[in-house]
Amino acid sequence: xxxxxxxxxxxxxxxxxxxxxxxxxxxxxxxxxxxxxxxxxxxxxxxxxxxxxxxxxxxxxxxxxxxxxxxxxxxxxxxxxxxxxxxxxxxxxxxxxxxxxxxxxxxxxxxxx
Amino acid sequence: xxxxxxxxxxxxxxxxxxxxxxxxxxxxxxxxxxxxxxxxxxxxxxxxxxxxxxxxxxxxxxxxxxxxxxxxxxxxxxxxxxxxxxxxxxxxxxxxxxxxxxxxxxxxxxxx
Numbered sequence: 001x002x003x004x005x006x007x008x009x010x011x012x013x014x015x016x017x018x019x020x021x022x023x024x025x026x027x028x029x030x031x032x033x034x035x036x037x038x039x040x041x042x043x044x045x046x047x048x049x050x051x052x053x054x055x056x057x058x059x060x061x062x063x064x065x066x067x068x069x070x071x072x073x074x075x076x077x078x079x080x081x082x083x084x085x086x087x088x089x090x091x092x093x094x095x096x097x098x099x100x101x102x103x104x105x106x107x108x109x110x111x112x113x
Numbered sequence: 114x115x116x117x118x119x120x121x122x123x124x125x126x127x128x129x130x131x132x133x134x135x136x137x138x139x140x141x142x143x144x145x146x147x148x149x150x151x152x153x154x155x156x157x158x159x160x161x162x163x164x165x166x167x168x169x170x171x172x173x174x175x176x177x178x179x180x181x182x183x184x185x186x187x188x189x190x191x192x193x194x195x196x197x198x199x200x201x202x203x204x205x206x207x208x209x210x211x212x213x214x215x216x217x218x219x220x221x222x223x224x225x
Contacts, residue, residue, distance in 0.1 A: 043216035
C-alpha cells in the first residue's frame, strides 16, 4: 500500500507571498503524483501532476517538486492570492498499487489579505 | 470544461435504509471511481470500475456496497442498510486513461 502524509495541517500566508505545501509518501514504487485543491463544499480539483521521471514541473503560478530519494513532494504557489485559500491534498499512485490513488490528509491554506 | 456531475448534493437517510448515489462521468472517460471523505479525514478509495466491471476495491467496499453502470452515462453507488458511520462525502471521479482524475462535487450523505 501507501502511506501519504502532509507536514502541516494548516498554513497561513500573507497575500502576495509564496506558499509551500509539503507531502511525504512511503512507497518507493509510487510513480505518479497529483496535487489537488479542495474548496469548501466542492470536490478535489486537479492543480498539477508529476511523474517519477521528473523532479520539477511548473504550471501557472504553481510548481511541483519531487524528491524521490527522500520520498517527498512539494507544491509551491507563487504570489498567493485570497482565491488560493483551500485545502490542498497530494495524491500518490504507484505502479504496483493498481490504479487507485492514496491521498494525504490535507493542508488548509489561509491567505491573509 | 467537461464536468463530473453528482446527484443529489445532500442525502439524508435513516439508518438501515438503502441509498443510491448517482454520477454522470465525463462522456469519453473509461475509468470510473468512488471515493469517500469522512469529515476531517482523508479522501479514501472505495472502488474503481472499467469495462463494465469492478477492477479494484478497498477493504471499505464490502458487501454493503455495490456499483453499477446501468446505461451509457450513469455510474451509481448503492449502499445497503446504511450505518451511522457511512456518513461522509462521497466523490465520483473519472478519467480517460492513465492520468489525473476529474472529481465531481460530491454527495454529502448523512445517516441519522
